[in-house]
Amino acid sequence: MLLVALFAVAGTARAAYPGAAGVVLVVDNKSPIQSLTLNEARQLYSAERTRTASGVAVLLTLRPAGSSEKNDCLRLLLGMEEGVFKRQWLAKIYQGEVASMPLILTSDESVRRFLAKTPTAIGILRSDAPRDNLRVVLALTNEKGK
Amino acid sequence: MVSPATTDFPITFHLFGDVAAGYQDAPRSLGFALGQLDFFAQAKLTDSFRALVEVVAEFGSDGTTVIDLERVQLTYQFGDWLSVTLGRTHAPFGYYNTTFHHGAWLETQIGRPRPVAFEDAGGILPVHQTGIEAFGRINWSELSLGYHLGVGNGRGVINDDVLAFGDRDLFKSLHALLYLKADRPGLRLGGDVYYDRAPAADSAVYPLRDRVIEEWIIGAHLVWQYADFELLGEYYHVRHTPVGDAAPSVTHAYMAIASYQWRMLRPYVVLEGVHFDTNVPDVFFAPEGETLESQLSGRVGLKVWFADMLCLKAEYAHSFLAPRSNTVRLQVAFGL
Numbered sequence: 001m002l003l004v005a006l007f008a009v010a011g012t013a014r015a016a017y018p019g020a021a022g023v024v025l026v027v028d029n030k031s032p033i034q035s036l037t038l039n040e041a042r043q044l045y046s047a048e049r050t051r052t053a054s055g056v057a058v059l060l061t062l063r064p065a066g067s068s069e070k071n072d073c074l075r076l077l078l079g080m081e082e083g084v085f086k087r088q089w090l091a092k093i094y095q096g097e098v099a100s101m102p103l104i105l106t107s108d109e110s111v112r113r114f115l116a117k118t119p120t121a122i123g124i125l126r127s128d129a130p131r132d133n134l135r136v137v138l139a140l141t142n143e144k145g146k
Numbered sequence: 147m148v149s150p151a152t153t154d155f156p157i158t159f160h161l162f163g164d165v166a167a168g169y170q171d172a173p174r175s176l177g178f179a180l181g182q183l184d185f186f187a188q189a190k191l192t193d194s195f196r197a198l199v200e201v202v203a204e205f206g207s208d209g210t211t212v213i214d215l216e217r218v219q220l221t222y223q224f225g226d227w228l229s230v231t232l233g234r235t236h237a238p239f240g241y242y243n244t245t246f247h248h249g250a251w252l253e254t255q256i257g258r259p260r261p262v263a264f265e266d267a268g269g270i271l272p273v274h275q276t277g278i279e280a281f282g283r284i285n286w287s288e289l290s291l292g293y294h295l296g297v298g299n300g301r302g303v304i305n306d307d308v309l310a311f312g313d314r315d316l317f318k319s320l321h322a323l324l325y326l327k328a329d330r331p332g333l334r335l336g337g338d339v340y341y342d343r344a345p346a347a348d349s350a351v352y353p354l355r356d357r358v359i360e361e362w363i364i365g366a367h368l369v370w371q372y373a374d375f376e377l378l379g380e381y382y383h384v385r386h387t388p389v390g391d392a393a394p395s396v397t398h399a400y401m402a403i404a405s406y407q408w409r410m411l412r413p414y415v416v417l418e419g420v421h422f423d424t425n426v427p428d429v430f431f432a433p434e435g436e437t438l439e440s441q442l443s444g445r446v447g448l449k450v451w452f453a454d455m456l457c458l459k460a461e462y463a464h465s466f467l468a469p470r471s472n473t474v475r476l477q478v479a480f481g482l
Binding site: 037039042043048049050051053055057083086087090091093094095096100101 | 156158160186188189190193196198219221223225226231244245247249252283285287288290329407451454481
């Protein structure tokens with residue numbers, strides 16, 4: 001009976017992803033980060049590395065929990081849901097490999113403003129969002145992320 | 147608006163705790179127990195310097211509360227390829243000891259596997275270390291090579307003599323870990339070597355420990371994380387040789403944990419064993435001549451994530467060697 005109940009609850013836990021075109025990882029135009037490979041981005045957002053291949057120490061940002069930007073980024077880049085991502089990062093923090101979770105930026109405007117004053121930061125926007133003064137370092141589409 | 151929190155006050159706090167209940171048939175027992183309460187803080191002091199502190203409150207069977215300063219670390223990061231840590235750390239044995247350690251919320255099963263048990267719980271490895279450690283990782287596309295090199299106080303005169311506030315001899319322990327990790331298919335293979343010389347004890351207290359003991363620990367580990375499946379295996383060979391003509395005593399320990407994440411459920415199986423030398427008594431693990439009992443046990447269990455930071459575990463364990471026993475345990479664990 002307990003197992004049946006657990007499996008029923010588990011069945012409701014599947015994340016629903018919007019079928020959007022994708023997201024882009026962006027930096028400010030003045031950033032020393034020119035581009036990222038898919039592997040680099042995966043390793044950065046998995047806390048497996050803290051610097052780009054060219055040696056730039058990166059400040060990662062994310063969008064708020066439940067946002068389509070965050071859901072799509074985690075799904076296309078890492079193939080995981082937010083809960084698994086949070087647990088994986090907390091484990092990395094506990095191991096002392098990284099100091100803290102990625103910074104949460106709540107809107108497109110906050111991404112632009114934060115990246116403008118932090119050249120080594122990486123932000124996330126929907127691929128159709130305005131990108132004035134920003135440079136795309138990696139585009140994550142449904143095709144590329146699979 | 148830009149969130150100011152992590153840039154203006156760059157410190158993170160976490161708290162881990164658990165409560166458990168269990169029944170064992172031999173010797174028969176039934177009860178509830180509070181687990182460890184783990185206070186963890188880490189701060190980025192500069193772009194390259196960070197500090198980490200971990201304090202654990204434990205509740206003894208006599209009702210007392212013990213506060214243990216588990217980790218105090220200062221780390222300077224030169225890059226992903228090199229960081230240097232000074233202080234008290236989790237010794238980099240294999241994969242399990244640094245990945246999980248305290249915090250039941252992090253662990254798949256209930257309680258640490260026998261090969262990596264804490265020193266004060268009869269563990270065979272010096273899982274805490276005070277000293278200096280260099281570690282890093284070199285990434286090539288989907289492949290990375292990681293390492294840890296450490297020098298520390300090492301062992302005291304007995305197993306539970308963890309030397310956090312000085313050493314009892316001039317010799318320092320030496321530890322090296324090397325691993326290779328492939329992002330696809332999510333495979334990590336590694337091995338480590340540890341060497342130390344445990345000082346002789348006061349013969350009036352421990353008559354069998356009248357000589358310095360040379361200690362070699364050789365370990366190997368494998369971790370395979372493929373999609374939602376995880377397999378973790380570790381093996382340790384611990385050799386203690388009293389300096390002189392005495393024969394060495396060898397202990398073998400191994401563990402394997404397989405689990406599968408299906409939505410909020412994580413079923414798992416565990417096999418764990420420690421086999422002490424039956425020909426040559428190990429006077430480091432048994433300095434008073436007590437009998438060391440080898441252990442081999444298996445567990446099956448289910449971990450249920452009720453929320454990101456809250457889980458329930460239910461587990462059945464069977465001990466295959468005498469004294470045989472069956473245990474059923476439940477644990478609720480959280481991480482904040």
